[in-house]
Amino acid sequence: MKPVFSPSRAFIEEVERTFSIAYPPAFHAFCERYEAADILSDYPQLPRGKFIDDIPGLVAANVEIGSGTWGDYEMAIAGKYHPKDGTRFWDNVLPIYIDETDYYGFDIKKLPSDVVVVWSVHTTVHEFPSMASWLGALPSP
Numbered sequence: 001m002k003p004v005f006s007p008s009r010a011f012i013e014e015v016e017r018t019f020s021i022a023y024p025p026a027f028h029a030f031c032e033r034y035e036a037a038d039i040l041s042d043y044p045q046l047p048r049g050k051f052i053d054d055i056p057g058l059v060a061a062n063v064e065i066g067s068g069t070w071g072d073y074e075m076a077i078a079g080k081y082h083p084k085d086g087t088r089f090w091d092n093v094l095p096i097y098i099d100e101t102d103y104y105g106f107d108i109k110k111l112p113s114d115v116v117v118v119w120s121v122h123t124t125v126h127e128f129p130s131m132a133s134w135l136g137a138l139p140s141p
Contacts, residue, residue, distance in 0.1 A: 006034040007053040007096070015058060019087070021094060024106060026114035026131045045138040049099030058095065059086030061103055066090035068122045093119050104134065 012031060016022055039046060052058050066084030069091045084090065095105035096116075103119040107127070116134040118126040128134035 005051060005053060006031045006039055007051055008035055011053055011055075014055065018055070019089070021089070021108070022112060023094070024112045024114035024131070027096065027106070030131060043135055043138065048139070049097055049102075049104075051097050052095055061095040061098060062086040062088060062090060065093055065095065065103060065119055068119075091119060091124060093117055093124065095119070 009032065012023055012028065034042075052061055063084050063086040066086075066088065070084065089108055092108040093103065093105040094108050094111075095103045097104040101120060102125075104116055105119065107113075107115050107117045107124075114131040116128040116131055117124045118128075128137065
């Protein structure tokens with residue numbers, strides 16, 4: 001089983017400062033609790049994916065979401081494709097967790113709410129009313 005870590009306080013503060021955005025209080029509390037505690041004892045299903053816990057990982061997730069969201073449309077409409085900037089939050093998703101091809105994150109338009117959206121392939125496919133409901137709905141290992 002691969003280790004699972006929640007993002008550190010330093011990472012969260014760096015993202016908030018760099019991108020002028022604020023994670024919801026529920027995410028701050030979650031990360032503080034599990035920065036030094038055994039997250040798998042409470043959420044054994046988390047090894048299916050990985051929390052984004054560094055800037056390169058966040059930028060890569062943003063590029064993937066941007067490419068999936070706009071790449072096909074851009075090619076169909078303009079006949080060309082432009083690389084997506086990883087410093088932009090595409091489709092209003094602030095990604096926090098990756099599970100295979102799905103990205104979980106907060107809906108930027110609903111912040112400071114902790115509504116968690118699921119982005120897959122090219123669009124948002126589901127919404128959880130809170131971070132707690134998302135964590136409770138993750139499939140078992």
